[in-house]
Amino acid sequence: MSRTYVDRCPGVLRPWIADDGALIRLRLVGGRLGASALGELSEIAGEWGDGNIYLTSRANLQLRAIPHADGCVPSALVYAISAVGLLPAPSHELVRNINVSPLTGRVGGRADLRPLADVIDNLLCADPVFASLAGRFLFSLDDGRGDVSGRTLDLGLVALDTHTAQLRVGSAHWGPTVPLNDAAAALIDLTRAFLGLRGAGETAWWHVDELPGKGSELLDAPYERDDRTLTTSEPPPFGKNVQDDGRAALHVDVPDGTLTPKLVEQLAGLGPEIIVTPWRSVIVPDLEPT
Known part of the structure; x- marks a missing residue:
């Protein structure tokens, strides 16, 4: 691929200037945020934007119609x-793109991947070199x-099971099988290797x-795809999904x-955490059974 322009994927400190004002994107690791943070963000959207919060296909959030000057949104x-805690690593805000199975650790799945x-995320944000990744680079x-x-x-x-996983390298290649405890370091090493080859x-x-x-x-060598990776599943049905611990996870369209502000108010009153999904929906987990 031949490209002659730099990445302009938006963030808070690097907004996209649209016809209706600035657009900013807030990255959530695994789509998770506290219900109180969602409520506070809704108030911010009402004060500075068009009042709504928009979900992305990477389980992130966007605000629109924000005033701007010289390509920057107001410092306030x-x-x-x-x-609110939604800009924990300003220098690395664009690269915190980590999608995770939304119900991991709660409903099904082979392992809890939240930790x-x-x-x-911590390893990415700890090294200045990773701030140069494109804003669309996705884990x-x-x-x-x-x-x-x-x-x-x-x-x-x-x-692959509770303790092991097979790495993926791009859409076409599979890497080695590693213990889950070593997987973060292995992925960071691959990221560093990519940066060494990507050019400038x-x-x-x-x-x-x-x-x-x-x-x-x-x-370092070709790896065969483990047959245990040959699985697919649809998004969970809307409504209550029974968690492995007997509680419920409410999947909301x-x-x-x-x-909207009304929907945020309804969600924020249900439980302490919200999970934004890659399907532009939300899950409210850990609800007591009724």
Whole structure:
């Protein structure tokens, strides 16, 4: 691929200027955020934007119609978002793209990948070199059920059982099988190797699939795909899904992926956590059975 422009995927500190005002994107690791944070963000959207919160296909959030000057949104808005805890690593805000099976650790799946996602995020944000990744570089962590493994990705894994996973390198290649405890470090090493090959400036590659070998350059040898990765599953049905611990996870349809103030108020009163899904819906987990 030949590209002659740099990545402009939006964030808070690098908004996209649209016809209706600035658009900012807030990245959520595994789609998770507190219900109180969602409520506070809704108030921010009402004060600075058009009042709504928009869900993305990568389980992130967007605000629209924000005033701007010289390509920047007001510093007071940035401060408000930081105070809510939704800008934890300003230098790395664009690269915290980590998709995870939304119900991992709660309903089915072979392993709970929430701790792994947090470790990857911490390792990414701890090293300045990773801030140069493109804003669309994506880590995908599938807990073995096959709900997110079919999506385009840069690096990731599929859990094979409670303790092991097979790494993924781009959309075309599979890596070695590793203990889940070692998976974060292995993915970070692959990320660092990609940065060493991607080039620089306007012609730098954004994705592993853009490498001449579509990512084979990052592997020390070809690896066969483990048959246990040959799984697929549809999104969970809307309504209550029984968790493995007997509680319930409520899957809520979000029309057009738009969280209106009214819908936010309803969601925030249900439970302490919200999970944004890659299907532009939300899940409210850990509800007591009724």
